[in-house]
Amino acid sequence: MKLATLKDGTRDGRLIVVKRDNSAYALATNVALTLQAALDDWDAKEPQLRALAQQLEAGAVQSRPLDVKALHAPLPRAYEWVDGSAYINHVLLVRKARNAEPPATLRTDPLVYQGGSGDFLAPTQDIPLRDEAWGLDFESEVCVVLGDTPMGTKAEDADKHIKLVMIANDVSLRNLIPEELAKGFGFFQSKPATAFGPFALTPDELGAAWKDGRVHLRMRSTLNGQLVGDADAGPEMHFSFRDLIQHLTRTRAFTAGTLLGSGTVSNEDRSRGISCLAERRMIETIDEGKPKTAFMKPGDTIEIEMLDGEGHSLFGRISQTVVKAP
């Protein structure tokens, strides 16, 4: 089942079910007005939404052509956005880039941060940037939407709390990170609004690509029309979403609709390219002594999507342009 949120002038938009080929949708507001409302009562709503999705595939319900520009993020605002950094190759490169040591517990204790979740960007929404010197970067990520997840959840029990899978652009302001982290309280100002891909899929839609709490698909990042990354999101995700959920719930519970991100998808094999510019800059520094790639500036565009084996865009395409903000 593939869900999305149609802009309708309200804060949370309207829930729609999307055809598997992304061509059309049916309003799901008879089942639940919003995606958050569906998640709040998932056990009751999921079967009804699945029935509607089947009707849509069969042409047995009124449908309309889908325009990605008419979509919000699946959750335009959420109660929590917790983002991991589960790809070891990314952690090593980015820490090296800012002359910071990787944590001693790199491979045993997951890295996660609490992100802002009140005001997300839509899949095709411009990225506002007040100061080019802040070093705007994209980060192509996979994420999952949790149902109610109790404190003390174990990794082996985590799958049942994963309701949906999405993709994200975890926009970062690289040049603000060092001064923010030096204060010891996390990334705050260096993580502006995050954008999410158009469609939220139930894990079963991924078939065999959803395995061991990981998404075994390729994450394609296209910068200014040029494919810069085609990384496998599966095997090198050192901590799976199961592991991350166990980590998250050590000291508290999470409510339905919590978003949990993988961190930047990253492969050791350099031929797979990059899912953020910080990695390319670090590789340039290693190879040539200094970075030559600039961070993003107004006018630059980033497109992010995941294709299945037949080349279909499973989650739809994030397509954003940086614009100067006042």
Next chain:
Amino acid sequence: MKLATLKDGTRDGRLIVVKRDNSAYALATNVALTLQAALDDWDAKEPQLRALAQQLEAGAVQSRPLDVKALHAPLPRAYEWVDGSAYINHVLLVRKARNAEPPATLRTDPLVYQGGSGDFLAPTQDIPLRDEAWGLDFESEVCVVLGDTPMGTKAEDADKHIKLVMIANDVSLRNLIPEELAKGFGFFQSKPATAFGPFALTPDELGAAWKDGRVHLRMRSTLNGQLVGDADAGPEMHFSFRDLIQHLTRTRAFTAGTLLGSGTVSNEDRSRGISCLAERRMIETIDEGKPKTAFMKPGDTIEIEMLDGEGHSLFGRISQTVVKAP
């Protein structure tokens, strides 16, 4: 105007207006079902809620006796919980306690962290603790509820975005903080669910005590029946809520219902006592070479409230007991 949220078995409870003396309430669900719904449409809802509050004071509307145990946190879940650390004395003591240097920008650049906001504790809800060794501490704080607050808001324009004032117990797990901060991604596991006081007040309810973006009232913390802190929340709040809002909005916007905390209220004058145990332990270390006060353990209770000049509990009382959790 004094607002609160009645438990009714739903996730967000039901909005009520509370009498100024805390004795009775009237259901506000004819105006807005929930506090978040009221905040989402504040310009329209605020005058209607104020009218209801006036009727309640005048005995012109049906009211019921108020039992604080029947209340949720005013927002049982929120879209963001951003907590500052605006009392310099607290920063200095707590950093000293964990042998960490205060940041070089201590007095010029506010400290804020992004907290979890999906699952808050009610004012009288037990604090679940899975492991006593984690070092559970209370933190008595003031906080404000924001309306929609755009990116780039200046301190001098910030007041209009502050819709409500509340108090909070920003529960902390002191012994998990060093290892979490060492990883560089913030407090994550060391900040379990936060509790909030029963009542959310419009700033005008504070009269002259609401001044320069600060709450000039005393924050009383009572541990196991003994008053341990009676600190003035006003003058030593180095960064006002106005300053914090300017800091927050540097790189992104915030949605209505965002919660912004002051950090632990703290005074240089030791006779005012403490608003968290970490401070007392540091003072003991300075005076006697080592801390002798233990962190909280199952069975311990903490009560937090703010009194006005006549001794009335403005925001109601947070009253929580630590319980062993599985």
